[in-house]
Amino acid sequence: MAWTTPGIDFLAQKLLFPASLNYGALRVSLHFLKYPVPEWVLIPISVLVIPLRSAATIAYRRRKYRLEAEARGARLAPILEYSPSLGNTKLIEYMTTIWKTGYPGDGFWGFIKQFGTFFNINPVFTDVIFSLEPEHIKRVLATDFDCFGKGERHIEALQGVLGSGVFSSDGEMWKFHRTMARPFFSRDRVTDLERFDKHIQEAIALMKQRISAGYAVDFQDLIQRTTMALATEFLFGAAVNSLQISVEDLPQPFNHPDYQASVQAFSKNPANEFSDAFLRAQTVAAERDRAGWVWPLTELFEDRLKNDMKIIAATSTFLFYLLSQHPEVYSRLRAEILEKVGSTKRPTYEDIKELKYLRAVINETLRVLPPVPWDVRHCKNGAILPSPNPKEKPIYVPPEASVVYGILMMGTSEDLWGPDAAEFDPDRWIDERKQRYIANPFIFIPFNAGPRICLGQQLAYNEMSLIIIRFMQAFSSFTLDETAFPPEGRVPEEWASGEGRKAKERFRPKVVLTMSSEGGMWFKAKLGEDH
Numbered sequence: 001m002a003w004t005t006p007g008i009d010f011l012a013q014k015l016l017f018p019a020s021l022n023y024g025a026l027r028v029s030l031h032f033l034k035y036p037v038p039e040w041v042l043i044p045i046s047v048l049v050i051p052l053r054s055a056a057t058i059a060y061r062r063r064k065y066r067l068e069a070e071a072r073g074a075r076l077a078p079i080l081e082y083s084p085s086l087g088n089t090k091l092i093e094y095m096t097t098i099w100k101t102g103y104p105g106d107g108f109w110g111f112i113k114q115f116g117t118f119f120n121i122n123p124v125f126t127d128v129i130f131s132l133e134p135e136h137i138k139r140v141l142a143t144d145f146d147c148f149g150k151g152e153r154h155i156e157a158l159q160g161v162l163g164s165g166v167f168s169s170d171g172e173m174w175k176f177h178r179t180m181a182r183p184f185f186s187r188d189r190v191t192d193l194e195r196f197d198k199h200i201q202e203a204i205a206l207m208k209q210r211i212s213a214g215y216a217v218d219f220q221d222l223i224q225r226t227t228m229a230l231a232t233e234f235l236f237g238a239a240v241n242s243l244q245i246s247v248e249d250l251p252q253p254f255n256h257p258d259y260q261a262s263v264q265a266f267s268k269n270p271a272n273e274f275s276d277a278f279l280r281a282q283t284v285a286a287e288r289d290r291a292g293w294v295w296p297l298t299e300l301f302e303d304r305l306k307n308d309m310k311i312i313a314a315t316s317t318f319l320f321y322l323l324s325q326h327p328e329v330y331s332r333l334r335a336e337i338l339e340k341v342g343s344t345k346r347p348t349y350e351d352i353k354e355l356k357y358l359r360a361v362i363n364e365t366l367r368v369l370p371p372v373p374w375d376v377r378h379c380k381n382g383a384i385l386p387s388p389n390p391k392e393k394p395i396y397v398p399p400e401a402s403v404v405y406g407i408l409m410m411g412t413s414e415d416l417w418g419p420d421a422a423e424f425d426p427d428r429w430i431d432e433r434k435q436r437y438i439a440n441p442f443i444f445i446p447f448n449a450g451p452r453i454c455l456g457q458q459l460a461y462n463e464m465s466l467i468i469i470r471f472m473q474a475f476s477s478f479t480l481d482e483t484a485f486p487p488e489g490r491v492p493e494e495w496a497s498g499e500g501r502k503a504k505e506r507f508r509p510k511v512v513l514t515m516s517s518e519g520g521m522w523f524k525a526k527l528g529e530d531h
Contacts, residue, residue, distance in 0.1 A: 065396070065398040108409065109500075139383070149174075150377070187458075199243060200230075254483070333358060337469050366411075369509075383397045421500070
């Protein structure tokens with residue numbers, strides 16, 4: 001019902017329509033039995049039957065799945081017991097707070113220590129199996145691909161943002177969209193770097209102007225604008241004017257005297273309307289997906305996606321952030337670029353293939369700060385996943401269950417990457433440590449895997465490489481300016497005592513459908529010798 005809200009539709013389908021059927025059935029039955037019942041009793045009974053029937057259905061379904069698992073020589077995943085509450089609502093409240101204020105993976109690392117690397121979160125009586133087991137991911141994405149899809153609930157939550165395309169469809173519709181998209185990513189198109197370079201030069205010119213004024217630049221915003229121009233140039237043959245602005249139109253840092261006025265002006269600038277709306281839409285879609293099947297109840301009075309539709313260049317932003325924290329890596333990478341490409345030449349595709357350390361730096365960035373930290377698949381008709389302990393029975397995934405896998409957590413797991421998993425060290429992609437990935441490629445899946453592996457993977461590597469080379473030719477160093485971050489983007493002091501990456505981070509990750517930096521990513525930079 002397009003004229004209503006998701007919440008009203010949900011209540012109509014789950015409450016009003018069933019209650020009406022119950023009421024009608026009771027009235028007819030009582031009429032034939034000639035047993036008079038007052039109206040004030042009949043109406044609440046019609047409503048109360050709904051939760052009673054739901055409780056019976058849940059109990060029946062749990063027993064049915066347990067018997068199905070036993071029949072297949074398997075077991076159900078252990079249910080996460082955070083705190084006694086109906087439908088695990090206390091866990092949902094806890095995780096909602098963590099998602100908004102914590103570091104990605106907070107809470108889950110503790111659950112893993114208690115329950116192991118897979119368990120059933122069981123929010124609002126639905127089966128949601130969380131796993132960090134590479135063998136499970138391999139089954140879900142590749143070996144048993146036909147048993148898993150995006151799922152109707154996930155597609156419904158995302159369709160307002162992504163439409164009915166390759167990212168939000170299953171089955172024959174997904175095959176159709178993928179077939180239609182494939183020609184856009186032919187080798188000739190993804191290796192044609194000349195068409196992209198002019199937009200990157202525009203971004204560099206803007207950054208030089210801001211740096212010359214003595215203030216930091218929001219590199220995240222600048223790269224998002226660049227990526228928007230590159231994407232529209234690639235797909236449509238003409239770029240949007242995301243970089244056709246003056247330096248005064250860029251966001252001002254928090255320590256600038258005109259910061260408040262800049263925030264207001266930035267939000268009203270027509271060049272920013274699309275990206276702002278798309279970010280809001282991603283936030284809503286992510287909140288819908290996390291809320292599970294009851295998400296429409298959070299939108300009783302409005303459809304929060306109705307008017308909102310951000311392309312986030314996360315990897316380039318995170319890469320320069322990590323380089324700012326590791327100047328020795330910056331110097332080594334820049335030396336490779338200057339030696340093999342030069343200080344001003346536009347690199348060719350052949351040049352990029354020769355930059356081995358550059359590829360290692362990109363991969364290491366994707367490992368510790370992947371742009372998509374979580375993903376999910378929906379089980380269609382029931383499936384079996386192997387047990388990490390060969391002495392125990394395999395795990396049965398019931399029909400309609402979701403399997404959530406943590407790409408960021410897998411990338412920084414000491415069990416998978418060794419005791420230095422939280423360290424940013426590109427050499428792990430060059431020295432003997434690379435064998436960990438070669439032996440088990442499903443521990444590193446920033447572009448997904450299997451038949452749904454990202455069609456634009458090579459394009460992404462080429463664009464990132466071109467951006468990195470051009471910016472490193474122009475600037476000899478990047479420095480993170482923490483005073484330029486707004487208060488909501490600054491790292492809490494207590495993070496210093498956290499574990500893994502959390503204790504090292506100097507920005508606050510913001511996770512919606514993808515990951516970005518809360519409040520921007522603010523750098524100062526020093527011009528290169530020939531610039």
